[in-house]
Each structure stands twice: as structure tokens, then as C-alpha cells.
Amino acid sequence: MKHTAPLLLTSALLLTLGSTAHAKLQVVATLADFGALATQIGGDHVDVTVLAKPTEDEHFVDARPSFVVKLRNADVLIEGGAELELGWLPPLLQNARNEKIEIGAPGRVVASQGIILMNVPVGATRAAGDVHALGNPHYMIDPIIAKTVAQRIAQSFAACDGANAAIYDTNYAGFAGTIDTKLQEWGKAMLPFKGASVVAYHDSWPYLAHRFGVTIDTFLEPKPGIPPSPSHLAEVIEKMNARKIKAIIVEPFQNRKIAEKVAASTGARIVDAAQYPGALPNTETYVALIDALVSRLAAALGEQ
Amino acid sequence: MNTSVLFQTILGLALLSVGAASAQAPPAGPSSAPATAAQQTGDLQSLKAQMLQMQTGLRALQAEHRREVADLKAQVQNLHRTIANLRGTAATPGASAAGCAEPAPATSSDAPFPTGDASVVAAPAARGPQAAAPAAFPTTDASVTSAPPAAAAPRLTGPITIAGGARSVLNISFDGQFSAATSSQKNLDALEVGDHDPQQRGFNARNLELALDGAVDPYFEGFANVVFKLDNDNETSVEVEEAFMQTTTLPWNLQAKGGQFFAPLGRVNQQHPHAWDFVDAPLVSGRLLGPDGLRGTGAQVAWLTPLPWYSQLSLAVQNGNGGTGYSFRNGGDDGIFYGRTTFDRRLGGVEDLVFVPRLENSVDLSPTQTLLVGASGAFGPNDTGTDARTEIYGVDVFYKWKSAHSEGGWPFVKWQSEALMRRFEAGRGVADAFPVGETFDDWGAYSQIVWGFRKGWTGALRTDFLHMEESAVTDDPQRQSRWRLSPNVTWFPTEFSKFRLQYNHDFLEANHFLGSDDADSLFLQFEFSLGAHAAHKF
Numbered sequence: 001m002k003h004t005a006p007l008l009l010t011s012a013l014l015l016t017l018g019s020t021a022h023a024k025l026q027v028v029a030t031l032a033d034f035g036a037l038a039t040q041i042g043g044d045h046v047d048v049t050v051l052a053k054p055t056e057d058e059h060f061v062d063a064r065p066s067f068v069v070k071l072r073n074a075d076v077l078i079e080g081g082a083e084l085e086l087g088w089l090p091p092l093l094q095n096a097r098n099e100k101i102e103i104g105a106p107g108r109v110v111a112s113q114g115i116i117l118m119n120v121p122v123g124a125t126r127a128a129g130d131v132h133a134l135g136n137p138h139y140m141i142d143p144i145i146a147k148t149v150a151q152r153i154a155q156s157f158a159a160c161d162g163a164n165a166a167i168y169d170t171n172y173a174g175f176a177g178t179i180d181t182k183l184q185e186w187g188k189a190m191l192p193f194k195g196a197s198v199v200a201y202h203d204s205w206p207y208l209a210h211r212f213g214v215t216i217d218t219f220l221e222p223k224p225g226i227p228p229s230p231s232h233l234a235e236v237i238e239k240m241n242a243r244k245i246k247a248i249i250v251e252p253f254q255n256r257k258i259a260e261k262v263a264a265s266t267g268a269r270i271v272d273a274a275q276y277p278g279a280l281p282n283t284e285t286y287v288a289l290i291d292a293l294v295s296r297l298a299a300a301l302g303e304q
Numbered sequence: 305m306n307t308s309v310l311f312q313t314i315l316g317l318a319l320l321s322v323g324a325a326s327a328q329a330p331p332a333g334p335s336s337a338p339a340t341a342a343q344q345t346g347d348l349q350s351l352k353a354q355m356l357q358m359q360t361g362l363r364a365l366q367a368e369h370r371r372e373v374a375d376l377k378a379q380v381q382n383l384h385r386t387i388a389n390l391r392g393t394a395a396t397p398g399a400s401a402a403g404c405a406e407p408a409p410a411t412s413s414d415a416p417f418p419t420g421d422a423s424v425v426a427a428p429a430a431r432g433p434q435a436a437a438p439a440a441f442p443t444t445d446a447s448v449t450s451a452p453p454a455a456a457a458p459r460l461t462g463p464i465t466i467a468g469g470a471r472s473v474l475n476i477s478f479d480g481q482f483s484a485a486t487s488s489q490k491n492l493d494a495l496e497v498g499d500h501d502p503q504q505r506g507f508n509a510r511n512l513e514l515a516l517d518g519a520v521d522p523y524f525e526g527f528a529n530v531v532f533k534l535d536n537d538n539e540t541s542v543e544v545e546e547a548f549m550q551t552t553t554l555p556w557n558l559q560a561k562g563g564q565f566f567a568p569l570g571r572v573n574q575q576h577p578h579a580w581d582f583v584d585a586p587l588v589s590g591r592l593l594g595p596d597g598l599r600g601t602g603a604q605v606a607w608l609t610p611l612p613w614y615s616q617l618s619l620a621v622q623n624g625n626g627g628t629g630y631s632f633r634n635g636g637d638d639g640i641f642y643g644r645t646t647f648d649r650r651l652g653g654v655e656d657l658v659f660v661p662r663l664e665n666s667v668d669l670s671p672t673q674t675l676l677v678g679a680s681g682a683f684g685p686n687d688t689g690t691d692a693r694t695e696i697y698g699v700d701v702f703y704k705w706k707s708a709h710s711e712g713g714w715p716f717v718k719w720q721s722e723a724l725m726r727r728f729e730a731g732r733g734v735a736d737a738f739p740v741g742e743t744f745d746d747w748g749a750y751s752q753i754v755w756g757f758r759k760g761w762t763g764a765l766r767t768d769f770l771h772m773e774e775s776a777v778t779d780d781p782q783r784q785s786r787w788r789l790s791p792n793v794t795w796f797p798t799e800f801s802k803f804r805l806q807y808n809h810d811f812l813e814a815n816h817f818l819g820s821d822d823a824d825s826l827f828l829q830f831e832f833s834l835g836a837h838a839a840h841k842f
Binding site for chain 2: 053055057060087091115116129210226252255
């Protein structure tokens with residue numbers, strides 16, 4: 001009995017050491033969209049861990065201590081950058097003590113790098129709410145941008161796991177090809193609604209609007225991150241009636257009741273949308289998510 | 305680039321015309337008349353080759369031209385977007401989207417939907433991530449000379465950005481915390497135990513905090529928290545609460561820090577008042593660790609163990625002197641601590657330092673629930689006797705549930721509890737002037753629950769209990785056993801401001817010198833944060 005404790009500890013240590021000597025590339029993605037791309041490109045050669053839940057507000061994720069351990073064991077970290085994870089990633093990285101995922105290392109993918117962000121504010125002031133000084137970080141919803149991010153991920157995987165470089169490259173090419181094909185489908189589905197206006201709860205959708213030619217410039221939030229006020233909602237309702245706006249996009253973590261009220265006074269339809277694969281039913285992959293978004297949006301707009 | 309293509313084409317055309325001229329030239333003399341069929345075939349072949357070369361040249365020219373047009377188009381789109389961004393203010397984020405150049409979708413159902421878009425990806429697709437330019441920085445010369453994106457370009461001559469993020473070398477923030485207080489106890493400073501707590505009726509400004517942090521170099525990160533506070537005479541005092549450097553690249557999962565910092569004793573002791581869920585410090589922390597908590601100048605090593613869950617073992621060593629080393633080498637007010645005239649003990653050797661070991665473990669109970677459990681201690685000498693020592697033991701537990709559908713971090717429930725035990729050997733003071741030496745076994749605990757019931761709103765309740773060992777000889781009001789009940793409600797208009805209304809009911813137990821007493825207090829705390837909002841640790 002006396003030797004049980006040291007024995008347990010030793011076996012625990014051995015187990016851990018054993019698991020760190022893994023063959024698979026250990027990938028941590030801050031958000032589920034990066035995780036879905038990583039799975040697509042890495043296939044069986046990677047273990048993907050996603051930190052934020054696809055249904056929660058990605059700006060306010062708790063820096064859970066278990067994330068420190070995940071980051072400590074990571075070969076590759078994929079983050080959005082552009083201040084998206086500013087509120088929770090830095091303290092995790094301070095504690096992770098992992099050189100492999102330092103800024104500049106091949107194991108660190110900052111997905112926003114090289115992406116031209118939309119809506120870069122001229123003067124970033126918090127009087128305007130939760131404004132992102134570097135531009136709107138919800139860029140992954142644009143499939144063309146997703147292709148570039150996928151390529152970055154493939155390049156990082158290839159750099160960290162040279163033996164499977166060709167596989168990652170092939171998987172990336174396959175993904176890009178699928179996107180190119182699906183874009184024809186999505187473009188066709190959205191074509192009848194070119195120029196249509198849509199209301200959203202939060203300004204998460206400029207890239208979707210830009211890609212498919214819809215206008216999403218009215219929001220239930222008076223300013224980003226500021227809860228809807230009755231006077232602002234009255235203005236939105238007035239605007240919706242005047243412009244005959246018939247769809248309101250709501251994300252899983254947003255207050256659907258408020259959207260329902262607005263919908264009731266305007267006859268608009270609520271589009272339950274999400275930015276992250278897995279947040280809506282049967283949307284585990286990136287393509288499935290965009291499929292769902294396009295079909296839901298087209299259905300809502302097609303009803304009028 | 306295309307000059308060479310052009311040159312080739314001109315060359316091709318020139319060759320062709322020469323060839324054509326020679327082919328079309330009529331026989332100029334008898335010597336040329338007997339031209340053989342073989343010669344003719346050769347001429348034809350060279351002509352064919354020349355034609356082909358010309359064709360290739362033209363095609364290359366055409367492709368080059370197409371590329372250039374596409375490039376220019378992309379540039380124009382970029383410029384449009386830049387202009388739209390410049391026009392659109394932060395208050396109308398949607399405006400620039402509407403102001404973008406012709407959006408990507410095809411105009412007729414026959415034309416293929418575009419699968420590339422040079423206006424959204426700055427780096428050419430073939431380029432590796434290492435070589436990529438900073439985000440949103442166009443890679444073409446035209447945009448640099450005409451209108452580079454306003455806010456995205458790093459400017460060497462510009463002011464230090466305080467927005468945080470990738471461009472800054474330093475995060476700066478200022479936090480102003482104030483409270484309006486009323487209490488049935490006239491001398492609030494006798495009732496409240498923490499140095500940053502409200503200390504008088506009326507308005508209090510006890511925590512005006514300037515915080516700086518950033519990467520020092522590839523090896524260290526630096527942190528500094530300088531606190532300004534106004535005392536009850538409205539005199540400003542400055543306190544270097546924390547200022548330390550911390551390693552980023554030590555091997556074997558180690559991390560070291562050095563400087564002035566909070567000792568890793570328990571949970572609330574390591575948090576700045578800005579992160580507290582209550583207006584004031586818990587009784588145990590104020591009375592057993594000191595009004596400022598336990599912090600000091602020293603060094604610390606922390607090891608993230610290889611266990612599969614979060615398990616960190618740390619050891620801090622600090623001087624542990626003065627008011628921030630309250631239970632250790634602390635001379636006390638006017639040289640008196642717990643009735644004893646204190647020694648002004650200088651640091652003799654390692655045994656005079658304060659050692660603070662801590663082990664903390666955390667597991668995720670479910671995707672929405674996290675548990676953090678810690679055990680710590682602090683060991684060192686105190687100034688009431690030549691070999692008087694203090695031992696502090698503490699355990700802490702923190703639980704949090706946060707909805708899987710949380711917006712802005714709400715809704716959530718947090719439960720936090722800490723228990724501390726202190727064994728304080730009180731000597732007889734200088735020249736053995738105090739009649740007896742005593743050993744005080746003091747202990748206490750608090751438990752608090754915070755419920756974030758709707759976005760921006762929390763309700764919280766804390767119970768506090770403190771037991772100070774009774775003595776017939778040591779007459780010190782700080783040694784009164786007591787308990788406290790504190791409900792509060794907090795409204796966060798955003799994460800950068802808050803208003804908190806808290807009620808305290810204090811009950812002080814009778815002891816050998818003091819009668820029992822109770823007090824009711826009401827606080828309205830208000831707070832603002834400017835600049836980088838340092839991410840909160842869990």
C-alpha cells in the first residue's frame with residue numbers, strides 16, 4: 001500500500017510522456033471554423049482541438065486552465081488574429097510555455113494575416129461600442145477567404161510535418177476545388193436576391209454581404225456589443241417597414257426574443273445563422289455551414 | 305516584365321517581314337532562278353516557326369495584359385474599399401460595406417460565379433505565411449503611393465497605440481475605481497480591512513491604477529501596476545503594486561518571474577481590486593495577510609506538471625517586509641504590532657525570507673463547468689521576537705458555470721471560497737518588554753457566489769468569518785473575531801465600466817477588551833477602464 005502513490009504518479013507521468021510522443025500533429029484551433037478547416041486538411045494525420053464552443057460569443061471565452069494544457073501540447077495553433085481572441089488568448093499563451101506556437105513559428109497560423117479586412121474604423125473609439133481597430137474579424141464566412149486560410153493551414157501543417165506535406169497539399173487542393181464548385185451553386189442560389197437588404201443582430205456578416213451582393217447594414221444592436229434599446233429598435237422597425245426588409249439574422253448566443261419582437265412588428269422572418277461549424281444542426285464542415293447559411297437566407301428572402 | 309514580351313514580338317514581326325520580303329522578292333537574277341524545292345521547304349518551315357513564335361509572343365502579351373487589367377481592377381476595388389473605409393466612421397460600420405465597389409456576384413446566371421477575389425486577399429495565394437505582409441496592407445505599389453489603408457498600416461513615427469493587438473509594443477490602461485460610502489460606524493477605516501476598501505463615509509478614491517504590459521524581448525514579458533490612491537486627508541499616495549518580468553521560453557515547462565508581485569497565496573490575493581466581485585477585501589485576507597494582501601519583492605518559479613490535467617506547482621520567495629508583508633517582517637504602526645515593540649529585523653539569511661509554495665489543479669467538469677482547486681502556504685519570520693515565526697496555510701476552490709450560448713460572457717455562475725489558517729508566534733518584543741510570548745492560531749474563511757443573470761448584470765452574496773484567538777494580554781482591535789454578510793448587485797454597461805451597490809452587515813464578537821458590536825454599511829462603487837483591457841485570467 002505504501003508504494004501505491006509513487007506508482008500511480010509514475011504511471012501517470014509515463015502515460016503523459018507516452019501521449020506526448022504521438023505520431024499525429026496536435027492542432028489547437030481557437031474557433032470551430034479554423035478547426036473544421038484543420039480537420040479537412042489534416043484528415044487522419046492530425047488531432048484537432050477547438051477551444052471556443054461554436055455556440056458561444058467568440059469575443060468572451062473563458063481562459064479555462066485546461067486550455068493551457070492543450071496549448072502546451074500543441075504543435076500548431078490556428079487563431080483568427082485581428083483582435084478577435086484578444087480577451088482570452090493572451091493569458092493562455094503566457095502560461096502555455098510552448099515555443100512551437102510562438103508568433104513567427106511555423107506552428108502558429110494567424111489566419112487574418114494577408115486578409116484585407118473590411119470596415120477598418122478611421123478612429124477607433126470605444127464611444128462607438130466594441131469596435132475592432134484592425135477591421136471586422138468575422139471574415140471566415142467568405143468562402144474565397146476560407147480558401148486562403150485553408151492554404152495557410154496546409155502550409156503550416158507541411159512545415160511542421162514534412163512527411164505528410166503532399167497529403168496536406170492534396171487535401172487543400174481538394175477543398176479549394178470544392179469551394180470553387182460550391183461557389184457556383186451558392187452564387188446561383190443567391191443571385192435572385194442581389195441588392196436585397198437584411199437586418200442582423202450584430203455586425204458579423206459584412207463578408208457574407210459582400211460575397212453574395214446583399215446589403216446587411218442595419219443591426220438590432222445600436223452599436224457593436226451594446227444591447228438593443230427600445231428607441232433603437234423602433235428605428236430599426238421603421239427602417240425595415242420602409243425598405244421592406246424581410247429577414248433578420250440571429251446567432252445562437254444572441255437574444256432571439258428581441259429579434260422575435262422585431263419580426264412580429266415587421267412580418268420579417270428570423271434566419272437562425274451561425275458563424276461556426278457545428279453550431280447549427282448538420283453543419284460539422286465548413287461547406288455544410290455555408291450551405292446552411294445560403295439555403296436559410298435564400299429561403300427567408302424567397303418568401304416575400 | 306512586358307517590355308521583354310513586347311521586344312520579342314517586335315523581333316518576331318521584324319523577322320517575319322524579313323522572311324516575307326525574301327519570299328516575295330521576285331527572282332533577281334539567274335543565280336536565284338534554280339532555287340530547289342528543298343530550299344523552299346526550308347524557307348516555309350522557318351516562316352512557320354517565326355509565325356508560331358509571333359503567336360506565342362502575342363499570347364504572352366495578351367495574358368500579361370489581362371493580368372495587368374485584373375491587377376488594376378483589384379487595385380481600384382481596394383481603393384474603393386479604402387475610400388469607403390475612410391468615409392465610413394466607426395459609428396456606422398455597415399456604411400463601408402455598402403460603399404464597396406461592385407460586389408463579387410455574377411450579373412447573369414450564365415457567367416460562372418467568381419472563385420477568386422483579389423480584393424479580399426492581400427498576398428498572392430502562392431505565397432507562404434511567413435512572407436505575408438501585415439494584415440490588410442495591400443502589396444502593390446500603387447496603393448502605397450495613393451491611399452494606403454488608414455488604420456491598418458504600422459506607422460513608425462505614430463504614437464504608441466493603446467488599443468492592444470498586434471501592432472502595439474505596450475498595452476497601457478488606466479482603471480479608476482471610486483466608491484460612495486455610508487455606514488452606521490463613524491470610522492469606516494476601523495471596520496473595513498483592506499487598503500483599497502472604502503475608508504471613510506462619503507466618497508473614496510482608493511484604487512486609481514495604471515497598468516502596463518507587453519513583450520520585453522523574445523525571452524521576457526513585462527508587467528507593471530502602479531496604484532494612486534487618495535487617503536482620508538485627500539493626500540495622494542503612490543504604490544508600486546506590481547512590477548515584474550516573466551520568462552516566456554524556459555524549458556521543461558518552467559516559468560520564472562522576478563520583481564514586485566502578488567504572492568501566489570490563494571485566489572483573491574492574486575487579483576487586482578478591479579477584478580474583485582465585491583467592493584472590499586474579505587476579512588481573512590485583510591486580517592491574516594494584511595490590508596494590502598501579501599505581496600513583495602522577490603522571485604518565483606512555476607512548473608506546469610506533465611499531468612494530463614492543469615496542474616501547476618509554484619514557489620515564490622519574497623522579502624516579506626513592511627506593510628505588504630504584514631504577518632512577517634512588519635514593524636507595525638509606530639513600531640508596535642499586536643502590542644509588542646517590534647524588532648527592526650534586517651535580512652540575515654535565507655531563513656529570513658518568506659517562502660510561498662502553491663499547488664493548483666483544474667479540471668473541466670463538463671463543457672460548461674470548470675473547477676479550480678488550490679493549496680498554498682507562506683512561511684517566514686515576524687518582527688515580534690528574535691526567532692518568532694509565522695506560518696500561513698490556505699486552501700481555495702473556484703467553480704464556474706457558463707452557458708454554452710453565452711453572449712458577452714453571460715449568463716454564468718461563479719462560486720469561490722477560501723480558508724486561511726495562520727499560526728503567529730508573538731514574541732515579547734524588544735527587550736522582552738511584553739509580559740508574555742503567545743502563539744495565535746487564527747483562522748477564517750469566506751464563501752461567495754456570483755450569478756450573472758442577464759447580460760451586463762450580476763447579483764452576488766458573500767459570507768465572511770474570522771476567528772482570532774482570544775488573549776487576556778494582547779489588546780489590539782485588529783484581533784477581534786467577527787463575521788460579515790455582503791449582498792451586492794452590479795451593472796456593467798460594457799466591460800469597461802461598472803456600477804456596484806453593496807450592503808455589508810458586520811458583527812464583531814466581544815473579547816477580553818472589546819464589547820460586541822455590529823454595523824451596517826452601504827457602498828456605491830463606480831469604475832471606468834481606459835485603454836487596453838488586459839484579458840482576465842481564469
